[in-house]
Amino acid sequence: MGTLCVLIFAAHLTTTNMIGNTLVSILRAPGAWQALRDRPELIPGVLEEGLRFDAPVQGMTRTVTEDCQIRGVAIPRGARVFVLFGSANRDLPGVKDPERFELERADGPNLAFGRGPHFCVGAQLARMEGAIALEELTRRLRGARLAGDAPLSYAPNLVHRGPSALNVAWDVPTS
Ligand code: HEM
Known part of the structure; x- marks a missing residue:
């Protein structure tokens, strides 16, 4: 039961x-929606950029198992640390302009699914689900754009980040 609960919460x-986060970034980037309708082959890369730019799992707590030093900071064995994947994703070596969401970024991997022996077991499933969602939405909704002026709201949560709701308008063909 415990394993099933972890799977359901970790996955959903x-x-x-x-x-949600990737849609927000796409809808805020001028011309991006139409570009993805025209070139759906960009979608896997855009999804990866969405994961980097606005990580759904911002961080996780970990217990340090041996004394270590990171950039001059001593971290003792047994310390509890909060590992910030979302922040590290904006600080990856070699990523130019990390504060920008780019439709065609070709940089290396990001840390949205963690790293090492506990790397997310559902990463490939999540990527497939995300790609299907973006393919279908961009294909079906012409001219999609954020609707209304209200700022987006996010649940107050240190780990999980995503919009509570997303108001979107699109063009309905008249004929
Ligand atoms: C976009 C969606 C997802 C994100 C951003 C995400 C993110 C993460 C992160 C950051 C970790 C911790 C990795 C580490 O400690 O280095 C993790 C672990 C895990 N994830 Fe995901 N995950 C996602 C989807 C899923 C899905 C779909 C499943 C299951 C079908 C899943 C199951 C798990 C499990 C079981 C672990 C624990 C692995 C371990 O401790 O060995 N996740 N995930």
Whole structure:
């Protein structure tokens, strides 16, 4: 039962937030929606950029198992640390202009699914689900754009980040 609960919680909110966060970034980037309708082959890369730019799992707590030093800071064995994947994603070596969301970024991997022996077991499933969602939404909704002036609201949560709601308008063909 415990394993099933972890799977359900680890898989559901994370994937929903990945889709929500990436949609926000796409809809805020001028011309991006139409570019993805014209070139759906960009979608896997855009999804990866969405994960980097606005990570659905912002961080996780970890217990340090041996004394270590990171950039001159001593971290003792047994310390509890909060590992910020979302912040590290804006600080990756070699990523130019990390504060920009780019439709065609070709940089290396990001840390949205963690790293090492506990790397997310559902990463490939989440990527497939995200790609299907973006393919279908961009294909079906012409001229999609954020609707209304109200700022987006986010649940107050240190780990999970995603919009509580997303108001979107699109063009309905008249004929
Ligand atoms: C966009 C969606 C998702 C994101 C952003 C995400 C993110 C993460 C992160 C950051 C970790 C911790 C990795 C580490 O400690 O280095 C993790 C672990 C895990 N994830 Fe995901 N995840 C997602 C989707 C899923 C899905 C779909 C499943 C299951 C079908 C899943 C199951 C798990 C499990 C079981 C772990 C624990 C792995 C371990 O401790 O060995 N996740 N995930």
